[in-house]
Amino acid sequence: MPANEVTREGIIIHLTTLKESDAMVNAIGPEGLFSFYARGINKITSKNLGAVQALSHSKLTLTIGKEGSFTLKEGEAIESFVVSDDLEALAVLNFVMELTAKIVQPDEAPAAYRWLLASLKAIKGKSNPLTVGLIYFAHLLNNGGIGLDVDECVICHSKTHIIAISYEDGGFVCESCYDPETMHTASPRKLKILRYLFRCQIEDLPRVSFTKEELIPLYQELSTYLNDLTGTNLKSLGIIQKL
Template sequence: MEIVGLITRFTQFKENDAMISVVTLDKIYSFLARGVLKVSSKNKASIQPFTKSQLQISRGKEGYSLRTGIVLESYEHAKAKLESLLVLSLIGELTNKVITNEEVTNIYPFLEQSFILLNEDFHPLTIALIYFANVLKVIGLSLEVNKCVISGQTSEICAISLIDGGLISKDAFDPLKHAYANERKINIYRQIFLAQVKDMNRVAFLDEECLEILKELSMYLSDNAGTYLKSLKLINETF
């Protein structure tokens, strides 16, 4: 079987083997790659993390295994920079932990475009933020960013409530459970949840803005899906 996809996980298995996860346009595959940790392996490059490859895999009694692989895009420029590499790690971890075959078709275009833009030096944290928001959308945890989630009002938006699931208007604001947000932060939330693939490099946010919202979204994901992202700690320590 021939598949084309993006490598999101590489885990050593025994001395010279590795377990690989690859995200394709319509399915996520996990397979054993035998001997790829040997210096002489011809398939080693094709199963490196955050690489787009064309792979020949076969199915046996114990699951899929790799036969041959060809690198289509290595994204080496992105992997050579610490900030971009950390965001790739976050994107990979997020994808591996929450995306299933039912959602992969909707998220794949954002995943591939994230790799492309990081390789082109676009602002890493903005990419992380937009990708995170779109993952939440495809798994059913999107926030309401077009109107107040409580009253339905489209004007006088003054807060964002992750507990309630979206924007809050002045009429619905409760000082015991809501905190005011400035207009820029509200607009960032709107932009990341409404962004299409073609919009991903349309605007870049400030590092501190991205870090604040990434922290909020990660807590939202943890509270609603029980998913904790280890790679986010390294991002907070680096940027």
């Protein structure tokens, strides 16, 4: 391979159209986040079209410019995670892509990539998409250092008599620390779901399924929590709320 070329593996997470047929492409791979310029990619005759579509897992040959920028030379699609016949899966995939593009930081990207690839494979394999998407969301929060403390009371560290969630304090709250003026109690079932979301391992992604009625309020709550902490507004949340 020439000295001015590199090969990267990655998942395409966002494309910005430039001119008529070019695009700036954002991707995430085992080595982290990267972006590259793709000439003529929006032409239907482009040989690289399939490799440079959102939700494509691809092998990319990139030319390195004088200032270190990348330009696509050639792309090969490894696997596509696009769906067209499942509204719920499509809504979750849009949410997952927006979430990845907006909140994953460079130092978090290699770990996020593993979870993203596993999540996309689980959804393609017909696991419950809303469950998979929310587990992915929880683990991005964990990776970013803002995951909820679901192992103990976030205030006094007691592991017993947990009855509520305090998003302001960042985790579960016990009966002794519960403040009815600023906190809301949560059912044992809701606490169990949240604990699973934040504590499960990557191999657990396809092993559990919660109901839409249980999950959609948690999408809203965690999105509000993220927005309060970082100012991140997730536009694709609106589609999930309408499911």
